[in-house]
Amino acid sequence: MKKLLIILLSTPHILLAQNDVNNHSIEWNTNLLFESSSLDKSFLNTMIYGGHITDSIKTNWINSRGNNNNVLYSEISNGLKYTFERNKSTFGFSFADRNILNTSFSDDLLRLAFEGNFHYQNKILDFGETSIRADRFQQYTFTYRTSIKQVKVSTSVSYLSGNHHLSYIIEKGSLYTAPFGTSLDIAYDMSAFATDTALLNPFENNGNGLSLGLSTEFQFKEHTIHLSFSDLGFIIWDPTSITLSADSNFTFSAIEIEDIFSFNDSLINENNIENDVLRTNNESFKSYIPATFNFKFSGYGDYKYLNKYTLGIQGKWQPYLDNTPLSFKKIGQGFRESNFIPLYYIQSVYTAKYCDVITTLSHGGYSSNTNLGLALSKGKKHNLTIGTYHLEDVLKSSKAQAVSIYFNIKLQF
Numbered sequence: 001m002k003k004l005l006i007i008l009l010s011t012p013h014i015l016l017a018q019n020d021v022n023n024h025s026i027e028w029n030t031n032l033l034f035e036s037s038s039l040d041k042s043f044l045n046t047m048i049y050g051g052h053i054t055d056s057i058k059t060n061w062i063n064s065r066g067n068n069n070n071v072l073y074s075e076i077s078n079g080l081k082y083t084f085e086r087n088k089s090t091f092g093f094s095f096a097d098r099n100i101l102n103t104s105f106s107d108d109l110l111r112l113a114f115e116g117n118f119h120y121q122n123k124i125l126d127f128g129e130t131s132i133r134a135d136r137f138q139q140y141t142f143t144y145r146t147s148i149k150q151v152k153v154s155t156s157v158s159y160l161s162g163n164h165h166l167s168y169i170i171e172k173g174s175l176y177t178a179p180f181g182t183s184l185d186i187a188y189d190m191s192a193f194a195t196d197t198a199l200l201n202p203f204e205n206n207g208n209g210l211s212l213g214l215s216t217e218f219q220f221k222e223h224t225i226h227l228s229f230s231d232l233g234f235i236i237w238d239p240t241s242i243t244l245s246a247d248s249n250f251t252f253s254a255i256e257i258e259d260i261f262s263f264n265d266s267l268i269n270e271n272n273i274e275n276d277v278l279r280t281n282n283e284s285f286k287s288y289i290p291a292t293f294n295f296k297f298s299g300y301g302d303y304k305y306l307n308k309y310t311l312g313i314q315g316k317w318q319p320y321l322d323n324t325p326l327s328f329k330k331i332g333q334g335f336r337e338s339n340f341i342p343l344y345y346i347q348s349v350y351t352a353k354y355c356d357v358i359t360t361l362s363h364g365g366y367s368s369n370t371n372l373g374l375a376l377s378k379g380k381k382h383n384l385t386i387g388t389y390h391l392e393d394v395l396k397s398s399k400a401q402a403v404s405i406y407f408n409i410k411l412q413f
Contacts, residue, residue, distance in 0.1 A: 023412050027081040029096075030407040033389070037071040037367035040399050058114040069129075070110065071339045073366040074101040083143075092143035092156075098136070100290065102318070104339045105130045117177045117184075125177075128188075130170040131320060131337070135289065136163040137235060138203060139211070152217040154228075162207025162235040165287055167193045169320045185251050191321065192244040193285050195237050209235030211289060223299045232291040232317070239284045246279065286322040290338060293317065301348075308349040314365075316340035340366055347373075354378065358387065367401060375406075383410040 079096030109127040117125065138161040145154040173188035195206040211233020217226045296312030317334040324330050345362035360373030375387025385408040393400035 024084045025082070025410055025412045027083075027094075027408060027410045029077070029079045029081070031075065031077045031404075032406070033076075033402075033404045034074045035071075035366040035390075035402040035404070036073075037069065037369075038401070039070065039072065040396075040401050042399070070105050070107065071366050072101065072103045073339065075099065079139075088147060090143075090145040092141070092145075094139075094141045094143070096139045096141070098139060098289075100133075100135045102133045102290070102339055103131060105132075112175065117175060118181075121177050121181065122179050123177065125175045127173040127175070128170060130173065131168070131339070133165075133167045133287075133320075135165050135235075135287065136202070137161060137207075137209070137289070138163065143213075150218060154213075154215045154217075156213035156230065158211040158213075158231070158233065160207075160209035160211060160233060160235050160289065161203075161205050162195070162209060162237055163202065163204060164197065164206065165193060165195045165235070165237055165241075167287065167320075183251060185249070187249045189247045190245070193237075193241065193287070195241045206241070207235045207237035209233055209289075211291075215294075220297075223297045226294065226296045226298070226312075229291060229293045231289055234286050234288050234322070236286050237284055240282055241285060242280065243283055243285055244280045288318050288322070288334070290340075291317040291334075306348050307351050310345075310347040312345055312347075314343040314345070341368060358385075360389070362389070369401065371402065381412045384408070385410075 077098040081094035083092040108125040141158040143156040176185040213230035215228030293315040298310040316338040318338040319334040343364040355378040358375040377385040389404040390402040
């Protein structure tokens with residue numbers, strides 16, 4: 001035991017004593033993102049701060065997009081990272097606290113929530129393919145980067161400490177209202193999962209998980225090619241978690257009351273109600289975190305305002321449930337259920353007198369909008385970067401469908 005203790009205490013000093021250790025760095029990262037494919041900032045402000053919602057506002061929210069799919073995505077994360085180099089290899093250790101909300105729902109669900117079913121007599125409202133996923137977890141990551149025959153390779157492995165999870169997955173759901181409301185037919189197939197709320201202790205552990213990352217970078221003529229995936233992982237939640245599943249059909253018939261004083265429960269029991277037993281258990285389950293896949297190539301331009309440029313495509317993978325084995329079908333399911341469409345982007349860097357100006361033009365993501373990003377970066381050895389992915393929405397005020405800001409400070413010594 002004494003020998004082991006001596007080795008553990010002396011190892012950092014041995015590493016730092018090497019002459020080929022050329023730099024250490026510490027980074028702080030903050031990222032705040034809210035993105036919607038349909039609802040704008042006025043909806044968010046009304047939900048948070050309250051206010052009167054008129055019928056015209058409801059109609060505008062429902063009809064704000066031409067498609068039937070509405071996506072809301074939000075992430076707030078803060079992280080600290082330490083790296084050092086030795087023998088042309090880079091080692092890194094990082095910690096991040098991540099809060100993620102990912103939802104998808106139909107226009108019919110908005111109609112039902114905002115307007116009720118009175119205006120949809122003799123019609124079917126379809127609220128299937130609805131998903132609500134909320135996660136909070138802490139991510140502890142070790143990274144290793146090196147060069148192999150002019151190819152830069154980086155790997156990462158993360159331990160995920162699950163704090164809280166809540167999800168509702170409605171694969172099929174519908175509501176039919178008969179004329180004059182004489183009957184209602186409701187059918188749905190739903191799964192729900194929840195852990196302890198963990199409100200008093202934001203770092204309480206309710207689950208454990210693992211994620212992996214891999215990237216390669218190499219030169220092709222005058223360009224740099226980059227291929228990577230990151231955060232490909234999952235969390236297995238504690239057996240005390242609640243799982244719920246239901247596949248039910250309800251038919252409610254109107255009740256005619258001739259004498260209010262003769263009203264009794266038998267009138268209700270005469271209604272035709274078919275309901276499968278609601279299955280609720282306390283058991284462990286697995287959820288996935290959003291994984292990122294990235295392909296890009298970059299080079300240098302001969303123009304003053306185009307010192308460096310990058311073209312790329314990005315995708316996300318996050319299936320709802322761990323309900324099928326790994327296969328090509330499962331891979332396609334994860335991309336589809338992530339609520340993320342391929343993001344195409346072009347980025348350029350202009351070196352000004354006092355800082356680097358980084359501009360990005362992108363299309364896709366959690367919406368099908370075209371977005372303009374802008375960041376200012378100051379310093380080489382000690383660097384400060386602040387930017388946004390959605391500059392155009394800053395000018396739209398209440399009509400903005402996205403809000404984002406990221407902040408990075410890096411110190412080298």
